[in-house]
Amino acid sequence: MTDLNFITQTKKLIDSLKSVCANYGLGNDGNEFKIITQVFLYKFINDKFVYEIKKESEILKNAENFQEALEAIGEEEYQFLLSFVNADTPQIKAHQTITYLHNRQNKPEFAKLFDDTLREISIQNTAIFSVKSSSGAKNKMFDELSNFISDSSQRDNFCKALISKLFEFSFEHMFSEKYDFFATIFEYLIKDYNTDSGGKYAEYYTPHAVARIMAAILVTDKVQNVKCYDPSAGSGTLLMNIAHAIGEENCSIYCEDISQKSSNMLRLNLVLNNLSHSIPHIIKGNTIAEPYYRDNKFDYIVSNPPFKLDFSDFSASLDTDINKSRFFAGIPNVPKTKKESMAIYLLFIQHIMHSLSTKGKAAIVVPTGFITAQSGIEKNIREALVKRNMLRGVVSMPSNIFASTGTNVSILFLDKQSDSEHIVLMDASKLGETVKDGKNQRTVLTFDEEARIINVFNEKRAEEDFSVVVTAAEVEAKNYSLSAGQYFEVKIEYTDITADEFKAKMNGFESSLADLFKESNALELKIEEALKGLRYD
Structure with missing residues (x-):
C-alpha cells in the first residue's frame, strides 16, 4: 500500500468513526470530539505497541496469529520483552489489544469490557501519556466513552461499532514515516473541531506557512539537548515545526495552555510526531496568573498567544513583587467596558522575554499594531527589546494569513545574542494569493515566497520595498518603530x-x-x- 493510499485509508477510518458517532446520536455533539480523538489514540497506542514488540521477538514477528502468540507468552517473558522496548512505547497487555476486544464482541456487557480496557491502559501508561494540571494532578487519558450514550441499551452496540472500525487495518508499517504522514492526519482528525463555533479556544493551530517560517528563522544551526517552550501551545503546531527543525531526538518540549481540550489535542500531536517523551511536560494551567514554569529558562520559545481576552478576574493578582521583573513594562488596565478587548498578548510577550535562557531565541505572533504604537506598554516593550539587545527583527505578514481573523499580524523575532547593528525589518504584506477557506478568505504563501522571507531574513539582506537592515540607534531615532516601511528610502526619479x-x-x-x-x-x-x-x- 502506497503512502497516499494509506493516508486515504486513515482518513476513511476517521470518517467512519465520525459516522458511528452520528449513527448513535452524537454527531456534532460536544462529546464527539472526545470520542474520536480518544479512540484514535487507542488505535495508535495499540499499533505502536504491536510494531515495537515484534521488533524484539522473532516468535511474535513470524507468528501466523499474533494475538494467539501474544496471549501464550507468560508474564515473566512479557516483562522481559518490555525491558528491550523503547521507554516511550506504550504498554499493552494481551487482553487489552484491539484484536482481543474484536474477538469478544459477542460477549455480554461488551461496553463495560471496552471501558475497563481503556481505563487499565490509562493506568499502565500514566507516566508517559498523562497531562498534568498546574497543581500537579494528572488527567486521565480516556473517559468512559460508552457513558456518552444516554440510552444504556445501545452502549454495547456503540462500542462494538467503534472496535469494528479500528480492526480494519493497521498503522504498523507507517511508523517509520513519522511526522511526514501523521502531521497531515492530525489536521484532518481535528478539522471539524477547529472552527469559530468551538468557542474562544477554537483557533488551535497556526497556519503551517507561519510555523515553518518561524522554525526556519529560529533554527539555523545544529543543536542538541535544548528545551523548547510555548506558553500558549494550543494543539502544538508551532512546537511540532521547531522540534522537526531541531530533530525530535535533540529537544524536549515544554508547554502550557489553559484549555483542557487543547492540552489533550497537544498530547495526541506529540504521540503522532514521535515526541511522546515530552508529554509529561504538558501543563494545563493559566500561564499568566499561575505559570508552572515561572523560573525555568528555555533555549527556544514559539508562541501565537491570544491577542485579546478578558483577564480582569485575575488582573489585580498580577501586580505583585514576584511579577515585577516578569511584567516589567506594565499590566494593561481593566477597561470599564469591553473587557474582552484587554490586550493579554502584551503579558505573553513579557513572560517570554523573562523565560529565555542566556542564549535563547524566540518567535512570537503579534498584531501588527504592536510594532508602531507610539506610547504605552507596547512602546515600553519595544524599547526594552532594543536596549537589551534582544531584537533580531520583525516580519510583517500579509492580511488574512489567518482565515479566522482579519487582524494583520507580524512575527517578532528575539535573540539573547542578537546583533544590534543588523536588525532586519521586513514588509511581506504584499506577498501571497487569496483563496477561499470555507466562509472566509485567507492569504496563502507559495513555497518560493516562504523561502524568500526565510533567506532574506537569515542573510540579513536589504531588498527594495521589502526589507531593511537597521541599527539599534536608527530604531531609537524612530521612536522604536519596527515597521519596515518607515525605514524605506524615499526615491525621487529625475x-x-x-x-x-x-x-x-x-x-x-x-x-x-x-x-x-x-x-x-x-x-x-x-x-x-x-x-x-x-x-x-
Missing part, C-alpha cells in the same frame, strides 16, 4: 529633458494657471452678486 521641452512644459503650466485664475475671478464675482441679493425679511 528625467533628463531638453531646453525646448522644459520651455514647453512651463508654457503649459502658465496657461493652465491663467485659466484657473480666470475661473476663480468669475466665481468671486458670482459670490459678490449673490451676497448683494440677500434680504432680511
